[in-house]
Amino acid sequence: MSRLTKRATVYLEPVLHKALRLKSVETSRSVSELINNAVSNELAADAADLAAFEERKNEPTVEFEEFVKGLRRDGIL
Numbered sequence: 001m002s003r004l005t006k007r008a009t010v011y012l013e014p015v016l017h018k019a020l021r022l023k024s025v026e027t028s029r030s031v032s033e034l035i036n037n038a039v040s041n042e043l044a045a046d047a048a049d050l051a052a053f054e055e056r057k058n059e060p061t062v063e064f065e066e067f068v069k070g071l072r073r074d075g076i077l
Contacts, residue, residue, distance in 0.1 A: 005032075
């Protein structure tokens with residue numbers, strides 16, 4: 001790892017731990033690297049979702065009932 005790291009205790013289900021160990025061996029990457037990448041990817045997805053919410057915050061809302069009526073009116077339902 002290229003940066004200073006923090007140590008954490010993470011409790012995994014046994015089957016997930018086994019899968020991580022196997023993937024670690026097959027990819028020549030450490031379990032820590034695999035977990036760091038998975039967490040980074042998850043946080044990046046969250047950041048993208050938050051950006052999308054921010055981008056659309058001024059859009060008008062549509063009530064579900066009205067939306068369904070529109071689907072019926074348009075022949076989709």
